[in-house]
Amino acid sequence: MERFLVRSKPPTTSAETVESDNPVPPKEKREKTVSRQYHESYLSYGFSWTGDVNIPQPECVLCREKLANSNMVPSKLKRHLETKHPFHAERNLAYFKRARDLNQRQQDRLLDCVKVSEKAMEASYMLAELIAKQKKPHTIAETLILPACKIIAGVMLGPDAANELSKVPASDNTIKRRIDDMSEDIEQHLTEKLQASGRFSLQIDESTDISGAAQLLANVRYVDGDSIKETFFFCKEMASHTTGEEIFKVTDNYLKENNLCWSMCVSLCTDGAACMTGRVRGFIAKVKAQNPQIVTNHCILHREALVAKTMPPELTEVLNQAVQMVNYIKSRPLKSRLFSQLCAEMGADHQSLILHTEVDGCLGGKSYPVFTSFGKSFWNFHVNTLSHIRTGSRMRAGAPGWLTLQTYLGISTS
C-alpha cells in the first residue's frame, strides 16, 4: 500500500523536528499531506478516476458517482460495487473497460459541442471591437450582424460555411464582456506607458450629458519612445456636485488607482470656470498644493468659444436670427416636414436641420456649416414662412449682406 500513498513533502527527520519551534503533531500532518493514487486494477471494481492528477477522485463507470480521494482503496470501491450495483458485481474487467471507454467518448463529444475554437474566439473579439468603434448597441451582433453573415455565407459558400459561423460567440453579454476586456487591456497598456514615461500632461473638462449626469473627461499627452502621443485618459461620472474639490477627488483617486502621482503631471489644461481656476478651492489650486511646479493653462478652444460670445453687433445679430430660425423650424414638426420637402425639391445638400445647442462651443458650431449649406432653400422658406422673425433687427434676414455674414459665421465656426 505504501506505493499508492504520495506524500507532498518528505517526512520530517527527527533532527528537523527538534530544530522546529512549533512542531506539527504527526497525526494531523499525515491527514493533510497524504493523497491516494489510482491503480489500473481498481477498474475490476468498476472504478475509473477523475479530477486533479495529484489528488484523483474515484469515479464509478456505471453510475458516474464521484467519491472522495480517501475512498481510493479496494475495500471501499468493492463495497460501492456490491451495494449499489449488485447485478454487476460479477462482471469481468472487459465489461468495465467498455463502460469506461463509452463514458469517455460521450464526454469528448460533449466537449466538442461546447468548446469554442480559437478562431471563433478571435472573430468574436474582432466583432466586439468593430461594434465598440462604431458605437452600436451590444445586441446588434446577435440580432443583425451574425444572422446577416450566415445568410451571406450560406448563399455564397454553402450551408456548411453558415453553420461554421454559428460557433462565433456573439450574444449581447459576450460582446459586452469582450469590450470590457479590451477596455481594461487598453487602460493597462496606457498606464504602463505613463509609468514608463514618468511625465505627462492632462487636459480636464467637465460636461453634462443628455441624461443630466455630470461627466468628468480627461485627455493625456505623454512621451512614447521618440514621439509625443495624445489620447483619451478617463471619463468618470460625478455623483453630486461639480466643485473643484470634487473634481480633484475624482482625478486624484483615478491616478492613485493606477499608481500615478501628481509629481509626474507637468502640465494641466482646463477651461476658465470658477471650479477650475478658483484661488482657494479651485481644482488648479488643489493640484498646485500637490505639485507646485505644474504649468497650468487655459484651453485654447474654450478661449475661442469665449471670443465668439463677444462678437461684433452685426455678427451677433445674424447669429441670433439664424439660431431663432433653426429652433423655430425644429420645434414644429409640420414646419420641419415642409422644410425637408422644400430642400428636396430645390436639390439642397441636406434636408434636415441640427438643433442648436450652446452646451459646448465646439459642438454648437456644427449647426452653422450645415445651416449655410442649405443655400436658397432656407431663404425661400424664410420668405414664405418665417418672415415674422424680425424682432426689430437692423439687418433684415435674407438680405445680401446677411447671407455673407452667415457664410462667414459658418466658416469661422467649422
Ligand SMILES: [Zn+2]
Ligand atoms: Zn456506482
